[in-house]
Amino acid sequence: MNNLEINRKKNLKIKRKKPGRPVKGFNNNFLNKDELIELYKQMLLIRRFEEKAGQLYGMGSIGGFCHLYIGQEAVVVGMQSVSLNGDSVITSYRDHGHMLACGMDPKGVMAELTGREGGYSKGKGGSMHMFSKEKNFFGGHGIVGAQVPIGVGLAFSHNYKKDGFVSMTYLGDGAVNQGQVYESFNMSALWKLPVVFVIENNKYGMGTSVTRASAGRSLAERGKAYGIPGIEVDGMNIFSVREAGKEALDYSRNGKGPFILEMKTYRYRGHSMSDPAKYRTRSEVDAVRQQKDCIENLKEVLQEQKITEDNLKRIDSEIKSKVSAASDYALDSSLPNQEELLTDIYI
Amino acid sequence: MSNIKMPALSPTMTSGTISKWLISEGDIVTSGDILAEIETDKATMELEAIDDGKVNKILVKEGEPNISVGTLIAVIGEENNSEKISHVVNQVHSEIKEEESNSNKITISVREALRDAMAEEMRLDEDIFIMGEEVAEYQGAYKVTQGLLEEFGEKRVIDTPITEQGFAGLGVGAAFGGLKPIIEFMTFNFSMQAIDQIINSAAKTLYMSGGQMGCPIVFRGPNGAASRVAAQHSQCFASWYAHCPGLKVVAPWSASDAKGLLKASIRDPNPVIYLENELLYGEKFEINNESEIIPIGVGNIVSEGNDATIVAFSIMVGKALNASKKLLENDVSVEVIDLRTIKPLDIDLIIKSVKKTNRLIVCEEGFPFSGISSEIIAQVQENAFDWLDAPIKRVTGLDVPLPYAENLEKLALPQENDIVNAVLNVLNKVN
Numbered sequence: 001m002n003n004l005e006i007n008r009k010k011n012l013k014i015k016r017k018k019p020g021r022p023v024k025g026f027n028n029n030f031l032n033k034d035e036l037i038e039l040y041k042q043m044l045l046i047r048r049f050e051e052k053a054g055q056l057y058g059m060g061s062i063g064g065f066c067h068l069y070i071g072q073e074a075v076v077v078g079m080q081s082v083s084l085n086g087d088s089v090i091t092s093y094r095d096h097g098h099m100l101a102c103g104m105d106p107k108g109v110m111a112e113l114t115g116r117e118g119g120y121s122k123g124k125g126g127s128m129h130m131f132s133k134e135k136n137f138f139g140g141h142g143i144v145g146a147q148v149p150i151g152v153g154l155a156f157s158h159n160y161k162k163d164g165f166v167s168m169t170y171l172g173d174g175a176v177n178q179g180q181v182y183e184s185f186n187m188s189a190l191w192k193l194p195v196v197f198v199i200e201n202n203k204y205g206m207g208t209s210v211t212r213a214s215a216g217r218s219l220a221e222r223g224k225a226y227g228i229p230g231i232e233v234d235g236m237n238i239f240s241v242r243e244a245g246k247e248a249l250d251y252s253r254n255g256k257g258p259f260i261l262e263m264k265t266y267r268y269r270g271h272s273m274s275d276p277a278k279y280r281t282r283s284e285v286d287a288v289r290q291q292k293d294c295i296e297n298l299k300e301v302l303q304e305q306k307i308t309e310d311n312l313k314r315i316d317s318e319i320k321s322k323v324s325a326a327s328d329y330a331l332d333s334s335l336p337n338q339e340e341l342l343t344d345i346y347i
Numbered sequence: 348m349s350n351i352k353m354p355a356l357s358p359t360m361t362s363g364t365i366s367k368w369l370i371s372e373g374d375i376v377t378s379g380d381i382l383a384e385i386e387t388d389k390a391t392m393e394l395e396a397i398d399d400g401k402v403n404k405i406l407v408k409e410g411e412p413n414i415s416v417g418t419l420i421a422v423i424g425e426e427n428n429s430e431k432i433s434h435v436v437n438q439v440h441s442e443i444k445e446e447e448s449n450s451n452k453i454t455i456s457v458r459e460a461l462r463d464a465m466a467e468e469m470r471l472d473e474d475i476f477i478m479g480e481e482v483a484e485y486q487g488a489y490k491v492t493q494g495l496l497e498e499f500g501e502k503r504v505i506d507t508p509i510t511e512q513g514f515a516g517l518g519v520g521a522a523f524g525g526l527k528p529i530i531e532f533m534t535f536n537f538s539m540q541a542i543d544q545i546i547n548s549a550a551k552t553l554y555m556s557g558g559q560m561g562c563p564i565v566f567r568g569p570n571g572a573a574s575r576v577a578a579q580h581s582q583c584f585a586s587w588y589a590h591c592p593g594l595k596v597v598a599p600w601s602a603s604d605a606k607g608l609l610k611a612s613i614r615d616p617n618p619v620i621y622l623e624n625e626l627l628y629g630e631k632f633e634i635n636n637e638s639e640i641i642p643i644g645v646g647n648i649v650s651e652g653n654d655a656t657i658v659a660f661s662i663m664v665g666k667a668l669n670a671s672k673k674l675l676e677n678d679v680s681v682e683v684i685d686l687r688t689i690k691p692l693d694i695d696l697i698i699k700s701v702k703k704t705n706r707l708i709v710c711e712e713g714f715p716f717s718g719i720s721s722e723i724i725a726q727v728q729e730n731a732f733d734w735l736d737a738p739i740k741r742v743t744g745l746d747v748p749l750p751y752a753e754n755l756e757k758l759a760l761p762q763e764n765d766i767v768n769a770v771l772n773v774l775n776k777v778n
Binding site: 154 | 476502508510512513515516518519520524525526543547548552555556557559561595
């Protein structure tokens, strides 16, 4: 067993709070080849899309704030792959990956980043504020933590309509110290609302390490006072994410109330495009990239499943051309018509 | 002899109803005994005996409505002083008769109007629910939601924890999810805890989503000064919310407007800030057409006149009308406009009136700086400068946190006489 394998096996463990439960090792959730490839494609799409967004930002085609999801792909792809069509999704401003995982068109997302009329918000929302009612994606919120009570409201509406769907409310490790998160925990537990809180702990809230910002041992335990179960999950491993995601979604869907998943993940880029990320060392980032990268790890699984290099290359170029098409569309799409300035303020 | 009078059991209570007497004439009571249950404007309270004695006379029957604070309701004493008691009884009965003769018209309190508006809309649309602190089992901190839990059940009438930012955000999410929430703030002072959700989430999302994600929600509750509840509980938020694009802001005065506008607000697909006034809840108004919907954005001329125009909203409309009556005694005829909606502002109605009277006074209870009156003045001078024969006057609250002391509070808030003086001033008739 080489170092990489040892590390991988170690990282594949789901740390559970309940003692005496068997620790699952490597487990591909009994997915067939096609399903594995689909997960790989989705993660790769997010990776390449974000890299392209970074380039376009550098060229001045994307303005304002732009927060890239690179490194965290397994979290949202894993979670969405075990959700139902009809479950609602809401997140903060690091949202491009969530939109793609919800099935939103990369062209429309990229065109919104470039502020064009072909964007999901007709160029009026930008990177942090995109929505798709059709795909049950409810934003894209620029205020840290504000999406959490809204996510509980979505759960409230599922419960009210008894439609059997769950609200998947994503938040970062920075948001967990906002007061409204606990107001949301309290109400969702009190009323047993179908909501899964997915805390994406990428170790840094903006430029501050989570250890310098958060008291207590584990973010998964932040719901303890409200009786909300929480588990820590290896968010770099899509199988761990899926397994935990299934458990949490089942729990909430069955009327037992909210569930917290702390996804231990990592972002490779700075907080936003303008962040030089001086608060961590280059070697820290490199170590994660080399040992825990969610896409590389899944790629190895695919290789073990005898998926050929040619096949992998074909997937690569398919994704690349999809992203290029999105980028071309985003650059070719017109600037919004001036009349758009004064529409959509009221219905 | 100890005279038991209708007590004031809340800051805004002006009258009450004895819902139950727990004593009978002839009973001996000791200090601390519960004499009666009294229904106030907010709750049903118990009245305790302060002194020992014999219940000589009970002067007000159970269920008799609107017994004014200070009215003698029972006499407890050592002996039966029949002469004095019969005098008191006659006085009480004549007061009640007067009330009855005045109540032949169809009148309704603002509180009932608001409740009826919600109930009528909730009967029509299953997606409407009301949520807030003590709106359900307690029947509303100001009894505005009285009876709703009984009729609509706990699924649609929901008591929340004290968690304004949380339940405001929850309401926004529920609206995104296809429901039509009515979110009650116990007072709008507490909406400051939730203002991020109101501004950044409710008001802006339609625009930020390119028109995809509307937020059909009503945030309602009492706004402005009440009665000696001091700075943190006495503020008008009209200009705060009207400042932000994406919100509609409604602030009615009369009961029919309160009802018609709340119905319109609930049906509106946009987020609506619906500002009530605690002091108006108990005020009764004649109501015309019970199920009439008053469109948002349309002001109303409540009194016609020629010499000057007074623009007001919410509680200031009543003060403006009283001022106009005083002015009429001085042969000054003013036109009083009730804005009813702050945003969108019915500026056309104001300008039309200014073109007739050529003088304008704008009233608001809130602070003067960047107030609604400032906005109206700006728009009038942009659109009707040449029609003005005098500088426009503002009558507003002072630029101070509202004080507690009765005299200071009165000085800080705009009064009828301030309006009278402002009108006389623009007419060069300073008294």
